[in-house]
Amino acid sequence: xxxxxxxxxxxxxxxxxxxxxxxxxxxxxxxxxxxxxxxxxxxxxxxxxxxxxxxxxxxxxxxxxxxxxxxxxxxxxxxxxxxxxxxxxxxxxxxxxxxxxxxxxxxxxxxxxxxxxxxxxxxxxxxxxxxxxxxxxxxxxxxxxxxxxxxxxxxxxxxxxxxxxxxxxxxxxxxxx
Amino acid sequence: xxxxxxxxxxxxxxxxxxxxxxxxxxxxxxxxxxxxxxxxxxxxxxxxxxxxxxxxxxxxxxxxxxxxxxxxxxxxxxxxxxxxxxxxxxxxxxxxxxxxxxxxxxxxxxxxxxxxxxxxxxxxxxxxxxxxxxxxxxxxxxxxxxxxxxxxxxxxxxxxxxxxxxxxxxxxxxxxxxxxxxxxxxxxxxxxxxxxxxxxxxxxxxxxxxxxxxxxxxxxxxxxxxxxxxxxxxxxxxxxxxxxxxxxxxxxxxxxxxxxxxxxxxxxxxxxxxxxxxxxxxxxxxxxxxxxxxxxxxxxxxxxxxxxxxxxxxxxxxxxxxxxxxxxxxxxxxxxxxxxxxxxxxxxxxx
Numbered sequence: 001x002x003x004x005x006x007x008x009x010x011x012x013x014x015x016x017x018x019x020x021x022x023x024x025x026x027x028x029x030x031x032x033x034x035x036x037x038x039x040x041x042x043x044x045x046x047x048x049x050x051x052x053x054x055x056x057x058x059x060x061x062x063x064x065x066x067x068x069x070x071x072x073x074x075x076x077x078x079x080x081x082x083x084x085x086x087x088x089x090x091x092x093x094x095x096x097x098x099x100x101x102x103x104x105x106x107x108x109x110x111x112x113x114x115x116x117x118x119x120x121x122x123x124x125x126x127x128x129x130x131x132x133x134x135x136x137x138x139x140x141x142x143x144x145x146x147x148x149x150x151x152x153x154x155x156x157x158x159x160x161x162x163x164x165x166x167x168x169x170x171x172x173x174x175x176x177x
Numbered sequence: 178x179x180x181x182x183x184x185x186x187x188x189x190x191x192x193x194x195x196x197x198x199x200x201x202x203x204x205x206x207x208x209x210x211x212x213x214x215x216x217x218x219x220x221x222x223x224x225x226x227x228x229x230x231x232x233x234x235x236x237x238x239x240x241x242x243x244x245x246x247x248x249x250x251x252x253x254x255x256x257x258x259x260x261x262x263x264x265x266x267x268x269x270x271x272x273x274x275x276x277x278x279x280x281x282x283x284x285x286x287x288x289x290x291x292x293x294x295x296x297x298x299x300x301x302x303x304x305x306x307x308x309x310x311x312x313x314x315x316x317x318x319x320x321x322x323x324x325x326x327x328x329x330x331x332x333x334x335x336x337x338x339x340x341x342x343x344x345x346x347x348x349x350x351x352x353x354x355x356x357x358x359x360x361x362x363x364x365x366x367x368x369x370x371x372x373x374x375x376x377x378x379x380x381x382x383x384x385x386x387x388x389x390x391x392x393x394x395x396x397x398x399x400x401x402x403x404x405x406x407x408x409x410x411x412x413x414x415x416x417x418x419x420x421x422x423x424x425x426x427x428x429x430x431x432x433x434x435x436x437x438x439x440x441x442x443x444x445x446x447x448x449x450x451x452x453x454x455x456x457x458x459x460x461x462x463x464x465x466x467x468x469x470x471x472x473x474x475x476x477x478x479x480x481x482x483x484x485x486x487x488x489x490x491x492x493x494x495x496x497x498x499x500x501x502x503x504x505x506x507x508x509x510x511x512x513x514x515x516x517x518x519x520x521x522x523x524x525x526x527x528x
Contacts, residue, residue: 081214093294096214097329097337100344107341111334114342117403120335122346123316125323132332 003029078102131174138167184496186263186302187286189486193305196482197473198421200353200393201264201304204311204410206319207338207347208297209329215339216292224276227296231289234325235280241321244289245281249274255502258495264302266290287314289322294339295347297322306417308350308410316406335402345402350413353382354420357392357470358427365389368420375416376400383462391462391489396420428474443471450488451522455508456515461492478528484521491517 001011009029016025077084083095085103094100100107111118124132141164148157188201209215210230214223235241249257249270257271266279270293280289290298299322301314329337336347343349359365372379379396381389396417398409431439446467450456456464469485471477490496497514498505505513 080212081218083218091217092341093217093339094215094337094341095218097209097211097331100331100334100337107334111341111344111402115345115400115402119333119403120331120345121403122335122348122405123319125328125330125336126320127323127327135332 001027003027003032005029005032076102131171134167134171134174138164138171141167184259184263184487184490185285186265186490187284188264188302188304189483189490190304191482191486193303193307195306195421196304198354198356198424199306199417200355200486201302202306202308202311203264203300203302203351203353204308204315205349205351206297206299206315206336207295207343207349208299208319208322208336209338210296211327211329213296216294216296217339219292221276224292227292228276228278230326231278231280231291231297231322234322235289238321238325241318243283244287245283247279247281249277249279253499253502255495255499259490259493259499262490262493262495267293267298269293287318289318295343306352306414306421308352308414312350312406312410342399343401346404346406346409348401348406348409349397350410351395351397352413352417354394354396354417354424355392355466355469356394356420356424357466358431359420359424360389360392361431362427364423364427365394368423372396372416372420375412377413377416390459391466393462393466428470432474439470439474440476442467443474443476447471447477447527450518452519453515455511456492456518457507457511458492458494458514461514461518462489465489465492480522480525480527484525488518488521491521 003009003011004027006029009031011027012030013028013033014025015028015033016023078095078099079102080098081095083099083102085106088094088099088103088106094103108118124136141160145157145160145164148154148160188203193199193201210227213219213227216224216227219227232246235244235246249266252260252274257266257274260266260279261268261271263285265281265285265288267290270277270279270290276292278291280291282288286301286303288300288302290300299315299318301311301318303311303314331337335345338344338347356365356368359368369379376399377396378399379394382393382395383390396413398413400409404412446464450461450464450468465485465488468477468480469482472480472482472485492514494510497510497517500517501509501513
């Protein structure tokens with residue numbers, strides 16, 4: 001079967017339309033279908049992770065709580081890679097590590113939606129993990145301290161309290177430097 | 178033999194735990210270098226910089242220096258596809274191969290893809306069910322790289338990745354399961370639903386869409402943030418344990434109720450693989466699955482599962498084309514495929 005439009009190439013796209021109970025069929029080649037705008041619809045539905053993510057980002061950015069801020073942020077660019085929020089919405093991908101800071105407001109709800117959380121509790125790298133190790137240790141010791149107090153082990157509690165004080169100092173020093 | 182001509186990869190060995198159901202376990206860690214644009218928007222200079230930086234780290238780290246760096250630019254299209262068929266690189270890396278590399282350990286069990294969606298994708302791939310060991314291996318390579326690289330990392334969000342679906346641990350664990358008996362007893366649908374509810378993803382390893390040709394299914398975690406690596410992997414192994422148990426049950430029920438029928442399917446499949454003159458990859462995958470089931474239900478002896486795993490690579494369009502080193506028509510490919518399978522099985526006599 002040849003294309004209804006150009007009558008040259010074989011028809012590979014078949015479009016059935018029903019308008020006011022009138023059924024009409026059109027048979028087109030790929031080139032003519034693309035020109036008539038049928039191809040995007042009839043062919044290749046695009047459901048990559050990026051497309052679906054882009055949809056999610058759209059949804060969050062349309063939340064009413066940020067209307068004024070948003071219009072300002074749209075033109076905001078990441079200072080390291082030049083990525084804009086608009087680019088992120090379109091591609092579903094960030095441009096560099098700094099983007100996570102730049103677009104934090106939009107990302108946090110998205111991360112919670114994707115993972116159920118926006119707080120990392122896994123592995124920490126030694127070099128760039130910074131004082132995250134210390135903070136996590138502090139959290140653990142505080143929990144132990146509460147347990148020690150609850151079970152009236154006051155000697156252990158005092159020991160833990162001293163350790164936490166020392167850690168707090170280290171963390172402060174780390175934050176300053 | 179040159180690494181790009183080999184068929185074998187470590188995951189194809191048959192000495193892993195639970196290989197009757199579990200083909201392989203894979204860990205992948207996504208990492209990026211700080212202050213550089215992610216791969217998808219990086220210019221040539223940035224991509225080259227990542228390649229050079231990683232190469233220097235590999236060469237200057239005693240425990241990594243044995244790894245082989247393969248520039249994908251230097252390979253033919255068939256050679257790249259063959260690396261995909263051996264599960265050593267992703268299909269995405271083979272498609273976008275310019276300024277990309279893969280770094281392989283000697284046993285092919287550890288690899289690092291450079292300039293995939295993230296600058297680094299550290300992977301370990303082992304036969305059978307061994308997430309713990311795979312995690313230890315990938316974690317060690319990660320530690321060694323991190324000793325010399327500044328990763329893109331934030332205290333709150335963790336490892337920063339190009340796609341937010343990987344952020345946090347950057348960890349994707351996946352396990353490849355062979356489930357012929359669950360398939361034949363129509364229990365796959367129920368299993369799919371249960372797995373999805375646990376926040377895990379499942380897909381057919383081969384074949385299009387939802388149809389899993391060769392009864393191979395891959396289960397992987399979707400959540401990468403807010404859970405520790407150990408929790409993620411425990412969740413995956415726990416689910417896998419249940420499925421392994423169910424598959425074994427289904428196999429023994431099938432054997433008890435329909436022994437002759439199962440034997441017939443297995444021997445027919447073996448006979449076809451050994452004698453067919455034309456084999457499509459789809460038919461070959463189906464037959465290989467049936468023979469694999471025969472091996473692990475002790476119906477046929479004298480052929481090892483690692484031969485079966487190698488066959489899965491031999492029948493890939495990439496390997497068949499590579500042997501002839503030219504683009505083949507699908508008919509030519511099916512003829513050549515049947516010949517290669519016969520050749521591989523010619524030295525084997527089953528008991």
